Amino acid sequence: MTWIECGPQHLDAIRGIFNExxxxxxxxxxxxxxxxxxxxxxxxxxxxxxxxxxxxxxDEGVLMGFASYGPFRHFPAYKYTVEHSVYVDSRFRGLGLGRQLLERIIQTAETNDFHAMIGVIDASNATSISLHERLGFERCGEMRQVGYKFGRWLDLVLYQKILSGPAAPIDG
Ligand SMILES: CC(C)(COP(=O)(O)OP(=O)(O)OC[C@H]1O[C@@H](n2cnc3c(N)ncnc32)[C@H](O)[C@@H]1OP(=O)(O)O)[C@@H](O)C(=O)NCCC(=O)NCCS
Known part of the structure; x- marks a missing residue:
């Protein structure tokens, strides 16, 4: 098993994981x-x-999982905050990869001097909620019935983790 930075050659595998x-x-x-x-x-x-x-x-070169982050909201003063995501191929869940991916994306955000990470999680996603809580994310909100899928209303829960950086944040 090898940890990588994904490239465009992984897009098909990422698409497969998203689509599942x-x-x-x-x-x-x-x-x-x-x-x-x-x-x-x-x-x-x-x-x-x-x-x-x-x-x-x-070892066969199959992408087992990935994690990423992007802007939380697009207004400039959110510049030190990111919203992250973590996905493990269904064939490889329950092996600890989600935890390791989340640990690594937290470390990457720390290294890049972000200050807050936000996880936006469907309220029924017990695995993701427990994973985030175990890695120090705190529940900071709940939005009820904001989605509709599979014939039912979906609630969102919001989780956040405050990081140590940046040492000298600036406006603008
Ligand atoms: C959520 C997801 C990333 C977790 O990845 P994973 O590799 O299966 O998880 P891990 O094996 O690292 O387990 C993570 C923790 O969740 C716990 N867990 C596993 N299944 C669980 C379940 N059904 N309910 C509660 N906790 C569960 C494990 O015990 C583990 O805790 P521990 O490290 O303290 O032992 C993976 O299930 C996934 O990709 N799901 C679909 C996409 C998704 O929901 N992504 C998150 C969107 S917010």
Whole structure:
């Protein structure tokens, strides 16, 4: 197993992992699987924002999971805050990879001098909620019935972790 920075060659595998979650769960509030074009735009936004996509591959070169972050909201004063995501291929869940990916994306955000990380989690996603709590995220909000999928209303819970940086934050 090898830890990597994902490149465009991993987009198909990332798309597969996203689409499994879209079709089978409420982890993502999409109805339709994402097209290759949507993933190209997703990748371009990561590149433009200089935001990481870290991954883990097995000895056969299969992407087992990935984690990333991007802007929380687009107004400039949110510049020290990121919203992250972590996804493990359904074939490799329950092996500790989600925990390691989340630990690594926290470390990456620390290294890049962000101050707050936000996890936006479907309220029924017990695994993700427990994972975030175990890694020191605190529940900071709940939004009821903001989604509708699979014939039912979906609640969101918000989790945040305050990081130590930056040493000298500035306006503007
Ligand atoms: C959430 C997800 C990333 C977790 O990854 P994973 O590799 O399966 O998780 P891990 O094996 O690292 O386990 C993480 C923790 O959750 C716990 N856990 C596992 N399954 C659980 C469950 N059904 N309910 C509660 N806790 C659970 C584990 O015990 C572990 O805790 P520990 O490290 O203290 O022992 C993975 O399930 C996934 O990709 N799900 C679909 C996409 C998704 O929901 N992403 C998050 C969106 S917010």
């Amino acid at each position: 979650a879209i079709v089978n769960s409420t982890a993502l509030y999409d109805y339709q699987p994402r097209s290759a074009e949507v993933m190209q735009a997703w990748w371009a936004a990561k590149q433009k924002g200089n935001h990481p996509v870290i991954g883990v591959v097995n």
